Amino acid sequence: MIRVRFAPSPHGHLFVSGARVALMNFLHARRHKGHLLLRFDDTDRDRSKPAYTESILHDLRWLGIAWDETFNQSDRLSLYEEAAQSLIAAGRVYPCFESPEELRAKQDFRVKRGQSPVYDRAMLRLTPEQRAAAEAGGKKPHWRFRLSNRTLEWPDIVLGPRQAKLPAVSDPILIRADGSVAPMLASVVDDMASGITHVIRAEDNAANTGIQIELFSALGMDPSRLTFGHLPPLGGAEGKAAGLAGRIGSMSIRALRGDGVQASAIVACLAQPVSQTRVKPGPTAGLAEHFMLSSLSRTNAKFDTANLLRVNREVLRTTDFADVADRLPSGATEAFWGAVRGHIDLLNEARGWWDVVSGTIVPPEMEDERAFLRLAEESLPAEPWDGDVWSAWLAALRESTGRSGGALITPLRLALTGEEQGPDLADLLPLIGRARAVGRLGVASG
Secondary structure, X not given: OOEEEEOOOXXXXXXXXXXXXXXXXXXXXXXXXXXXXXXXXXXXOOOOOHHHHHHHHHHHHHHOOOOOEEEEHHHOHHHHHHHHHHHHHOOOEEEEOOOHHHHHHHHHHHHHOOOOOOOOOHHHHOOHHHHHHHHHOOOXXXXXXXXXXXXXXXXXXXXXXXXXXXXXXXXXXXXXXXOOEOHHHHHHHHHHHHOOOEEEEEHHHHHHHHHHHHHHHHOOOOHHHOEEEEEOOEEOOOOOOOOHHHHHHOOEHHHHHHHOOOHHHHHHHHHHHHEOOXXXXXXXHHHHHHEOHHHOOOOOEEOOHHHHHHHHHHHHHOOOHHHHHHHOOOOOOHHHHHHHOOOOOOHHHHHHHHHHHHOOOOOOOOHHHHHHHHHHHHHXXXXXXXXXXXXXXXXXXXXXXXXXXXXXXXXXXXXXXXXXXXXXXXXXXXXXXXXXHHHHHHHHOO
C-alpha cells in the first residue's frame, strides 16, 4: 500500500504552498487507494501553538482533504531519543563543542579566503583529553551526522533523475546541545516507523534528500523503499515563478476563505497542473481519478490570482443559497443571491450589492441626463413590483424618448446602483423597491 504524509509545523496558519503539498499527497493516496498520514511537527515548543494546529485542521477539512491517521511529534520524543542514542552508539555522529559564534566566524573566514563554507570536521580531530577539558569547563556538545563521500543518485517522481554530492554538504547537526533532536532526524524516524513509501513535498526541501537517504541507511532501512517527489515553485500566468511564487505561496487559506474564495476553486487551481484533463471545480476527492503527479511540469506550476478569481466566479455562479447563506449579509434572501451570484468574483463582494438593494448608496450626479432621469422617475410603475417591472419601465421609456441600448440603460444603472456593470436590473429592481429607486433617480438628476 502507498503511504504518504503531510507534515505541517503549527507555527502559523496554512498557506497556499502548504495546502498544495497536502492536496498532492491526498490525491496521490486516493488515486492509488493508499494511506495519508497527517503529522504535526511541533517539537519547537516556543513556536508551536495549539491554535495553529486547530486552524490547519479546519482549513484541511474545508478544502476537502481527509486523512487516515494523525499524530504530533511532541508525543514521540522518546522514540527520537532512542534513535539518537543508537546513532551515538554506532559512531555515526560525533560531538562538537563550537559555539554558534565560533562556527559563524569560521565560516566567514573560509568564505573570505575563497574556500568552501562546508563544515571542516575539526571536531573529528579532538583528542579524549580535549573533550574531557571541554566538558569539565561546562561545555555540552551538539552532535553532527558524519556523511559519506558518495555521490547519491535517485529518481524523483516529479523532477526526474537527481543526485547529491555529499562532500559538498556540511555534516548536519542531528542532536542539539540541550539534547533535543533536529527536525530532520525526527522526520526520518517517523517516516520509518510509519512505513511511508512516498515523500511528496516542496522543492525547497530537495536539498535535504541526500542527507536523509544516508540517515535512513544509518538507522537500518533500505532507502530504495522510498520514492521522492518534489513540487516545483508556484508561478504566475506566464509560468514565471520569481517573486510571484512567494506572494502566492504565502497567502493563507484562512485569508482567502475570509475574502470569499470557495474551497473548490482553490483546489481546482492547485490540481490543474497535474491533471491530464481540465479540472472542473467539484468535490476534492473526485479529482483523484485523473490525478497524475508525474504530469507536473519540472519548472514551475502556474497558479495566479487572476485565474483563481475566474474559477471562483464559475464556482459561485452555481452555488446554492443554502451553501452560502451563513456567510451572506444579515437579511440576504435567496432572490438576492440568485441575482448577484453570477456577477461576483469573491463572496464578500455580495455585501456591496446588498447595500445596493437594501441600504443607502449615493449615485453620481449626471447633469447631461437630468431631463431623462426626471422623466424616468415620473415613469416608474406603481408597486407592487414583480420580475416584469424592469422590462415594462424600459418599454415605456423607449417609446417616450426613442432611446435604446446603452443610451437607455447605462444612466439608469448608474443612478440605481452606482455602477456601470453588474447583475441584471430585472432581478435587482424589485429588490431595490420603488422608494429607493425614486430617491436615487432624484439624487442623480440633481
